[in-house]
Amino acid sequence: xxxxxxxxxxxxxxxxxxxxxxxxxxxxxxxxxxxxxxxxxxxxxxxxxxxxxxxxxxxxxxxxxxxxxxxxxxxxxxxxxxxxxxxxxxxxxxxxxxxxxxxxxxxxxxxxxxxxxxxxxxxxxxxxxxxxxxxxxxxxxxxxxxxxxxxxxxxxxxxxxxxxxxxxxxxxxxx
Amino acid sequence: xxxxxxxxxxxxxxxxxxxxxxxxxxxxxxxxxxxxxxxxxxxxxxxxxxxxxxxxxxxxxxxxxxxxxxxxxxxxxxxxxxxxxxxxxxxxxxxxxxxxxxxxxxxxxxxxxxxxxxxxxxxxxxxxxxxxxxxxxxxxxxxxxxxxxxxxxxxxxxxxxxxxxxxxxxxxxxxxxxxxxxxxxxxxxxxxxxxxxxxxxxxxxxxxxxxxxxxxxxxxxxxxxxxxxxxxxxxxxxxxxxxxxxxxxxxxxxxxxxxxxxxxxxxxxxxxxxxxxxxxxxxxxxxxxxxxxxxxxxxxxxxxxxxxxxxxxxxxxxxxxxxxxxxxxxxxxxxxxxxxxxxxxxxxxxxxxxxxxxxxxxxxxxxxxxxxxxxxxxxxxxxxxxxxxxxxxxxxxxxxxxxxxxxxxxxxxxxxxxxxxxxxxxxxxxxxxxxxxxxxxxxxxxxxx
Numbered sequence: 294x295x296x297x298x299x300x301x302x303x304x305x306x307x308x309x310x311x312x313x314x315x316x317x318x319x320x321x322x323x324x325x326x327x328x329x330x331x332x333x334x335x336x337x338x339x340x341x342x343x344x345x346x347x348x349x350x351x352x353x354x355x356x357x358x359x360x361x362x363x364x365x366x367x368x369x370x371x372x373x374x375x376x377x378x379x380x381x382x383x384x385x386x387x388x389x390x391x392x393x394x395x396x397x398x399x400x401x402x403x404x405x406x407x408x409x410x411x412x413x414x415x416x417x418x419x420x421x422x423x424x425x426x427x428x429x430x431x432x433x434x435x436x437x438x439x440x441x442x443x444x445x446x447x448x449x450x451x452x453x454x455x456x457x458x459x460x461x462x463x464x465x466x467x468x
Numbered sequence: 469x470x471x472x473x474x475x476x477x478x479x480x481x482x483x484x485x486x487x488x489x490x491x492x493x494x495x496x497x498x499x500x501x502x503x504x505x506x507x508x509x510x511x512x513x514x515x516x517x518x519x520x521x522x523x524x525x526x527x528x529x530x531x532x533x534x535x536x537x538x539x540x541x542x543x544x545x546x547x548x549x550x551x552x553x554x555x556x557x558x559x560x561x562x563x564x565x566x567x568x569x570x571x572x573x574x575x576x577x578x579x580x581x582x583x584x585x586x587x588x589x590x591x592x593x594x595x596x597x598x599x600x601x602x603x604x605x606x607x608x609x610x611x612x613x614x615x616x617x618x619x620x621x622x623x624x625x626x627x628x629x630x631x632x633x634x635x636x637x638x639x640x641x642x643x644x645x646x647x648x649x650x651x652x653x654x655x656x657x658x659x660x661x662x663x664x665x666x667x668x669x670x671x672x673x674x675x676x677x678x679x680x681x682x683x684x685x686x687x688x689x690x691x692x693x694x695x696x697x698x699x700x701x702x703x704x705x706x707x708x709x710x711x712x713x714x715x716x717x718x719x720x721x722x723x724x725x726x727x728x729x730x731x732x733x734x735x736x737x738x739x740x741x742x743x744x745x746x747x748x749x750x751x752x753x754x755x756x757x758x759x760x761x762x763x764x765x766x767x768x769x770x771x772x773x774x775x776x777x778x779x780x781x782x783x784x785x786x787x788x789x790x791x792x793x794x795x796x797x798x799x800x801x802x803x804x805x806x807x808x809x810x811x812x813x814x815x816x817x818x819x820x821x822x823x824x825x826x827x828x829x830x831x832x833x834x835x836x837x838x839x840x841x842x843x844x845x846x847x848x849x850x851x852x853x854x855x856x857x858x859x860x861x862x863x864x865x866x867x868x869x870x871x872x873x874x875x876x877x878x879x880x881x882x883x884x885x886x887x888x889x890x891x892x893x894x895x896x897x898x899x900x901x902x903x904x905x906x907x908x909x910x911x912x913x914x915x916x917x
Contacts, residue, residue, distance in 0.1 A: 334830075336660070338562045357658025357805050357820060359830045365698065366825050372691045373832055379687035381835035426842075457562075458800065459662035462838045464830040 296397065296404040303412050303438065304395050306445050311390035314467055319371040322467065326364045327439055327446040334359040334452040334468065350453070359454070359464055370467065381465040384423065388466050391417040398435070409448070410438045416452070420466055428461040430454055430468070473499065479894040481887040484861035488848040490890075491667040491858075496897075497796035504776055504896040505530030507623040507905070509632045511778040511790050512536050512546050514804055515616045516655040522565045522580055528792050528802065529620065534608070535559055536618060539581040540567065544613060546620045547582050547605035558605070569605070578605050615644040615652035617788070627902055633774070634906075635874035636723035642769035642782045646808050647750060649757030649765065655809035657820050660828040661802050666841035668777055668791040668799040674837060675771045675779030675789070676724035677716045677885035680862065684840055688833050695784060695822050699741035704826065704833050705784040706739035709768055716867075716882050717875035720907025722775030722892030724885030727782070728768045729872050745814045767873060775892060785823040797845050803828055860887055 294302075313322040326332075335350035335358045351358045373379045392414050399411035418430040437449035452468050473495060478487035490496045510529045513536040517525040524537040526549060533549035535558070549557050556573035559566075568585065570577040577586035582605040587594055608620040612629035619629050626632065633640065646653040664671075674681065685704060692702040712728035736754040740746040758765045769782020777791040787805040794800040805823050807816045826833045847853060863882035871877055878884050895904050 336658075339560060341561050341564060344564075351658065354817075355820075357660065357824060359824075361824060362821065366821075369691055369693055369697070369825070370832065373687045373693075376687040376690050378690075379832075379836065380684060381839040423843075457661070459660075459829055462662065462664035462666075462829060462842055463835045465835045 294405060294407070296400070299400065299404050299407055299410070300395070300397055303397065303410060303445070304392075306438070307392050307395065307412070307414065307436075310447070311392055315389055317385060319374060319467070323364070323368055323371055325445070325447055326367065327448040328364060330364040330367070330447060331449045331451075332363065332367060333361050333450070334454055334464075335361075337454070337457050339457055353451075359459070360452070360468075367467070379465075381463050386466055387421045389419045390468075391419075392434075393417070408440050410445075412436050412438060416468065418466065418468060420461075430456075430461070434468075473897070475894045475897050478857075479890050480857075481860065481891045484859065484864055484883070484887065485857040486860055486890055487857050488854050490893075491669060491845060492797055492849045492854065494796045497793065499897050500793060501530055503899055504893070505622075505793070507621065507626060507896060508776050509610070509612075509619045509621045509626065509629055509774075510776075511774070511788060512618045512620050514654075514656045514806075515544070515613060515618060516809065517563060518544070520565065522567055523563075524559065524566060524569075524580070525563045526559055526561065528790070528800070529608075529622070531793055533557060534620075535569070535605075537580050539579070541581070543581065544611065544618060545580075545582055546608040546611055546618070547578075548607075550606070551576055552584065552603045552605065582607050615641070616654055617644060625902065627906060631906065632721055634719050634721050634723070635717075636719045636721075636725060636772070636774060638764065638767055638873065639717070639725040639727055639769055639772050639782070640774065640780065642727070642767060643780045643786060643788065643806065647753035647757065647811075648808075649753075649760035653809055654806040657805045657807045657816060657823075659802065659804055661800065662829045663794060663798060663800050664829075664838050664842060665798050666838070666845040667797055668793045670841040670844055671789075671791040671799060671801065671837075672773045672777050672779060673886055673889070674841070675781075676773035676889055677718070677726045677771070677882065679714070679716070679726055679770075679881045680883075681837075681840070684836050685833055687836065693825055693832050695739055695743070695746075695818065696741035701741065706737065708737050708739060708783070710737065712768060713872070713879060714770075714881075715873060716878040716880075716885055717873060718867075718885040718888035719875045720888075720892075721905065722889050722907075723773065724889055725772030726770040726885075727772070727873070728770065730766045730768055732766070734766065740818060743814070743818050745812065746818045749812060749815045773889070775889065776896075781827070785826050786819070787823065787827070797849065799841075801828075860890075 333353045340348045374382045394415040396413045398413050400407050401409040413435050416434045420428045432454040435451045438445040439448045512527045513525050518538040521540045524535050527534050527536050535547045535549050537545050551558050551571040553576050556571050558569040558571045568577045575588050579585050584600045584603045609624035610621040610626050612619050644654055688704045694703050694705045709728040712730040715729050716726050718724040736751050773779045779789045789803040792800040807819050860883045867876045867878040867884050
């Protein structure tokens with residue numbers, strides 16, 4: 294397979310995945326997650342020039358981030374929505390996930406026979422809730438995808454949300 | 469300063485009604501900023517955020533930005549984050565270490581003890597006019613560090629913090645003390661900051677002792693997200709208190725708590741299933757705490773709110789949350805998560821993961837709170853809605869004094885904590901003196917059973 298064809302395949306996968314979330318196929322979405330998934334959204338801080346690499350984002354594996362969790366916890370989030378009494382998502386929000394700026398950052402071992410792919414993209418997630426409530430979440434995303442037969446599993450997802458103080462009351466949707 | 473607002477009609481705690489106006493009206497919001505947030509003791513930060521000389525953390529009191537700072541001599545200060553010349557924020561980093569706060573606007577600079585040091589072109593433009601000693605950063609007149617937590621008040625006449633805290637101290641200690649009962653020793657493991665379109669008092673009241681809202685958390689209780697959830701346990705916490713007597717206590721200065729009074733012979737309840745190291749840590753701490761604290765160890769915490777806007781979770785999870793007013797119908801929430809500083813790494817790791825899935829905007833439990841506070845605020849802004857007060861008549865009179873712990877104590881779910889809170893709130897808005905604000909000037913009304 295050429296690198297071009299691989300990129301096409303990966304993009305299709307990302308769009309299909311976004312569609313599952315937007316169609317509220319939450320359980321099917323969970324099936325796309327590897328058992329050893331890392332799902333991470335740091336908290337961003339206002340730091341002095343020169344300290345960004347070291348201090349701007351909270352770190353995976355330490356302290357408090359917006360999300361620093363595994364598949365079990367995401368499974369719980371889905372389970373909670375499906376109770377029908379998780380009032381922050383009952384009635385369900387209307388959500389659209391946009392994915393763009395897709396780039397293959399690493400392909401292992403090769404584009405001809407890819408086993409693992411690190412793919413960068415931008416996300417724009419629009420949430421509309423009940424009547425007047427709406428939130429726009431924009432940021433950069435880096436996913437590690439692992440070959441799974443004809444398809445892929447998400448092994449790692451890092452979401453860099455472009456906000457300091459969170460401007461939404463909740464992060465009750467899946468990213 | 470007197471107010472033109474009909475406070476006593478709007479806050480009628482004897483009848484158990486409170487006007488919706490206090491949750492939505494810009495007038496009340498302004499009055500709160502003028503008369504409450506300029507006087508009450510407010511939580512500013514944790515010493516573990518500023519361990520070294522020159523360390524600073526930019527915090528907030530009411531709607532205003534302040535700098536919590538340790539000066540080069542090691543003393544702790546809280547300054548208004550605003551240059552004395554034209555008001556620009558002198559610091560827009562969240563935390564760091566510095567020897568000077570340099571204003572970006574005209575480059576006036578201040579040392580870490582707040583003194584105005586640098587004034588560009590001083591000799592040419594200001595000599596003989598500007599006395600630098602008079603133009604230091606504006607500093608809070610009252611500051612107190614209690615077991616690592618830093619508190620401040622803008623009122624030079626305010627009573628000292630420990631007097632203000634009163635008997636609520638025994639409950640705050642459950643948050644701040646080491647799990648093994650040694651005094652203090654907590655460290656900040658991280659923070660959340662977010663804004664929510666709700667009046668800040670909904671949040672404060674939620675923690676003050678509104679246990680009645682438990683059904684709103686049914687979804688997490690059904691699926692189980694607690695420390696032992698991976699072992700299949702439902703609920704959002706471990707069952708540490710199943711033999712205890714729940715108590716709701718309120719205090720004359722406006723504080724309210726929901727704690728548990730454990731029986732004399734209470735024993736450790738296994739928790740943190742699937743994390744033997746963590747279970748062992750808490751087991752060890754449990755017996756050490758009992759040994760150290762004796763009868764006091766029988767108090768175990770759920771939640772509380774220190775007047776006006778600092779709430780806590782005492783144990784699962786553990787931390788402080790400040791509900792900053794951000795307009796009449798918006799709140800900026802800052803949560804400070806705590807762990808024992810000397811706990812093993814695995815204990816801290818399990819705790820932080822639990823804190824994240826429980827608390828704040830990404831927390832499965834508190835998301836439902838935020839939904840309620842938002843729509844409770846929104847649907848109270850209407851002209852018709854504002855004609856009808858909220859009901860606060862739950863468990864009227866059903867409390868005793870100092871039984872089994874200090875304060876007005878109820879052993880059933882109650883809105884007494886809220887009635888007491890808004891009584892004190894009304895006194896601030898009426899501009900009353902500290903005797904009244906501390907509740908020391910009145911005869912305590914004993915409970916009608």
